[in-house]
Amino acid sequence: MIRRILVLTLLLLLITAPPARAASPDPWRWPLDDHAIGERFDPPATDYGRGHRGVDLAGTAGDVVRAVAAGQVVFAGQVGGVGVVTIDHGGERSTYQPVRPRAKVGDAVRPGQVIGVLLGSPSHCSGACLHLGRLAGDDYLDPLDLLGGGRYRLISPDGKPPPPPAGVGGALRRPVGGPITSPFGMRIHPVTGVRKLHDGTDFGVPCGTPVHAAAGGSVVGRSSRGAYGKRVVIRHRPGFETTYNHLSAQSVSVGERVRPGQVIGRSGTTGLSTGCHLHFMVLKGGRSVNPQGFL
Numbered sequence: 001m002i003r004r005i006l007v008l009t010l011l012l013l014l015i016t017a018p019p020a021r022a023a024s025p026d027p028w029r030w031p032l033d034d035h036a037i038g039e040r041f042d043p044p045a046t047d048y049g050r051g052h053r054g055v056d057l058a059g060t061a062g063d064v065v066r067a068v069a070a071g072q073v074v075f076a077g078q079v080g081g082v083g084v085v086t087i088d089h090g091g092e093r094s095t096y097q098p099v100r101p102r103a104k105v106g107d108a109v110r111p112g113q114v115i116g117v118l119l120g121s122p123s124h125c126s127g128a129c130l131h132l133g134r135l136a137g138d139d140y141l142d143p144l145d146l147l148g149g150g151r152y153r154l155i156s157p158d159g160k161p162p163p164p165p166a167g168v169g170g171a172l173r174r175p176v177g178g179p180i181t182s183p184f185g186m187r188i189h190p191v192t193g194v195r196k197l198h199d200g201t202d203f204g205v206p207c208g209t210p211v212h213a214a215a216g217g218s219v220v221g222r223s224s225r226g227a228y229g230k231r232v233v234i235r236h237r238p239g240f241e242t243t244y245n246h247l248s249a250q251s252v253s254v255g256e257r258v259r260p261g262q263v264i265g266r267s268g269t270t271g272l273s274t275g276c277h278l279h280f281m282v283l284k285g286g287r288s289v290n291p292q293g294f295l
């Protein structure tokens, strides 16, 4: 009996555990209040080659350093005399140095939560800088891809990030009926206990329920693989999209114009899903925001 429970628990873990490498990780927020970029990412040709395995962000010693995304602290201490904090975001990790850690291993952190204080030395910049790294397994990736660094700099190197595009706030219609079974926000996984952002709103509906476009727009995405399963992405205006996930069927194609309320597919449980439901997302500037702010 106990054996059976153990096997079942393991199976559940396998079914519900997040994928090792998410198809598209959530965007990062800036770890320093300053958005000045020093040396950029320059991946080495070999594992031991020269290169720059991260991006340097100019700062001042004593600046607070913030988590770029939600996750769990997996290292906070010294590596070769340099203070380092590492956060696991469920598939990818972010690293920060040189910092005096203000978080402990095992801490769950929110995006923007202070995890350390920037140190002036040792530094490989002329002034104080934060070396921010991004890792997927053993691979180094460019942190700026998630920070949207280039975009902000082009608009104004020193100013505030551009205002989010004017949304269709309050103008989205519910894509399906049915109760909200899981809202947008941080949640603790019922099986793994891991704290993770739930990046959409779940509506509990039977598989095969018609799914309606939340507003008019054009279909810019239709995919079938990865954690979101069969998925449709509709752009309502530049920088403002809705996505419909875990579908059993898609009835629109990329490039197609859709009217508000048009049926774009059927609900299902494809991808990383444990039962029939619609996982509905709203993306503003590529970042998932709470759909309930628009319904």
Ligand SMILES: [Zn+2]
Binding pocket: 039, 052, 054, 055, 056, 124, 130, 131, 132
């Ligand atoms: Zn560096």
Ligand SMILES: [Zn+2]
Binding pocket: 182, 198, 200, 201, 202, 278, 279, 280
């Ligand atoms: Zn969901």
